[in-house]
Amino acid sequence: MSEFHRSRDRNTVQAWLIKYITQAVDVPVTPFPTGDAFDSYGFDSTETVIMAGVMEEEFGIELEPALFFENPSVDGLVESLAKAGLISG
Amino acid sequence: MGAPPEISIVVIAYEMTREIPRTLLSLSPHYQHNCPTGRCQIILVDNGSRLPPQVEQFADLGLDLAVYHLPKTSDSPVEALNFGISKAIAPLIGVWIDGARMASPGLVDACARAAALHPRPVIATYNYHLGHELQYFSAHKGYNAEQEDRLLESIAWPESGYRLFEISTPDMIGGPNGRMWESNAIFLPQSLWRELGGYDLRFIGPGGGSANHDLFLRACDAPGVQLIRIQGEATFHQIHGGVSTGARYRGEDILKLTSRDYYRRAGRPLKMVHKIGWLYDSRTGNVDRGS
Numbered sequence: 001m002s003e004f005h006r007s008r009d010r011n012t013v014q015a016w017l018i019k020y021i022t023q024a025v026d027v028p029v030t031p032f033p034t035g036d037a038f039d040s041y042g043f044d045s046t047e048t049v050i051m052a053g054v055m056e057e058e059f060g061i062e063l064e065p066a067l068f069f070e071n072p073s074v075d076g077l078v079e080s081l082a083k084a085g086l087i088s089g
Numbered sequence: 090m091g092a093p094p095e096i097s098i099v100v101i102a103y104e105m106t107r108e109i110p111r112t113l114l115s116l117s118p119h120y121q122h123n124c125p126t127g128r129c130q131i132i133l134v135d136n137g138s139r140l141p142p143q144v145e146q147f148a149d150l151g152l153d154l155a156v157y158h159l160p161k162t163s164d165s166p167v168e169a170l171n172f173g174i175s176k177a178i179a180p181l182i183g184v185w186i187d188g189a190r191m192a193s194p195g196l197v198d199a200c201a202r203a204a205a206l207h208p209r210p211v212i213a214t215y216n217y218h219l220g221h222e223l224q225y226f227s228a229h230k231g232y233n234a235e236q237e238d239r240l241l242e243s244i245a246w247p248e249s250g251y252r253l254f255e256i257s258t259p260d261m262i263g264g265p266n267g268r269m270w271e272s273n274a275i276f277l278p279q280s281l282w283r284e285l286g287g288y289d290l291r292f293i294g295p296g297g298g299s300a301n302h303d304l305f306l307r308a309c310d311a312p313g314v315q316l317i318r319i320q321g322e323a324t325f326h327q328i329h330g331g332v333s334t335g336a337r338y339r340g341e342d343i344l345k346l347t348s349r350d351y352y353r354r355a356g357r358p359l360k361m362v363h364k365i366g367w368l369y370d371s372r373t374g375n376v377d378r379g380s
Contacts, residue, residue, distance in 0.1 A: 020358070023358075024358070024360070046262055046268075046344065046361070049341050049344045049345050049348065050344065050345075050348040050358060050359050051348075051358075052345050052348070053344070053345040053346065053347070053348025053349040053351075053352060053359075054348060054349070054352050054358050056345070056349055057349055057352050057353060063345075065341040065342070065344075065345055066341075
């Protein structure tokens, strides 16, 4: 979206994911079910890939869509991103 | 001078020597039900092909056809789309962002009948891909123009146009009542096209990027409109090496690139249209207005 990219630390990414998902589907922010599978609250595979595109723009990273399906929850995705060296912390 | 057309259809072509003849045949009075010459104006806009189509090639189709040749100034069809829309004179205008799409035989008449149901209709038709798998995937497994030609021969197209459904795959999320994010043969009143300003010129990527999604979202969000989905008709995409259905990208990558493009240009995430709207059954004329 711009040349500015968000910080790629674990907390920032997790907060961003929660904000994005709660704006896309009807799921409570507090307490957000970070361990639940995306599709358990109606955030399906199409929405997930759309989110991947937005994340690339926001964080300035390249993301394989497959990464989002290996561990399809907020906690799982953050873990996968950290393991892949795409985020810190 | 005859009566003005009831419907204008804008078709965009780029390097579609093989595909455009079938597309135009599928819109012709010989093929479309209840669509005699004069009811429908066809505006074919070639967006800079090396061998652009000529109006004389289609003289035997009985179409009210105008062909325009634009110089290639970008990879995006958006300027060509708006040019074509500016040439449309009918009160109802349908737009094919991708000229490789053949229509089912009742599509044009069904859209006209559905448009009469509401003063501000957004008429969405369903997208299919020729072949037994979506071309985002089949193109990577060897599906090509020759196979497609044989498929069309196998149903003796164009003799029985509805048999296209037998050799095609719906490009839908969640079925006919599921979420939609575009229609590749979308019909709006001329006044609504003008109100929306046509396609957004910011979408300058190959194939228009997410221009068609953006148009559909804006149309569905316009005040006082009614989304009407056409059941029983569709358009069918012929493989041609375009951006979305060629072998360059995989399905998920296309969606991700579209999402990026939309976010970059519109400044908000791409969303799909969740509302079902009215369902117009082209075969029976029944309208399901939902609850």
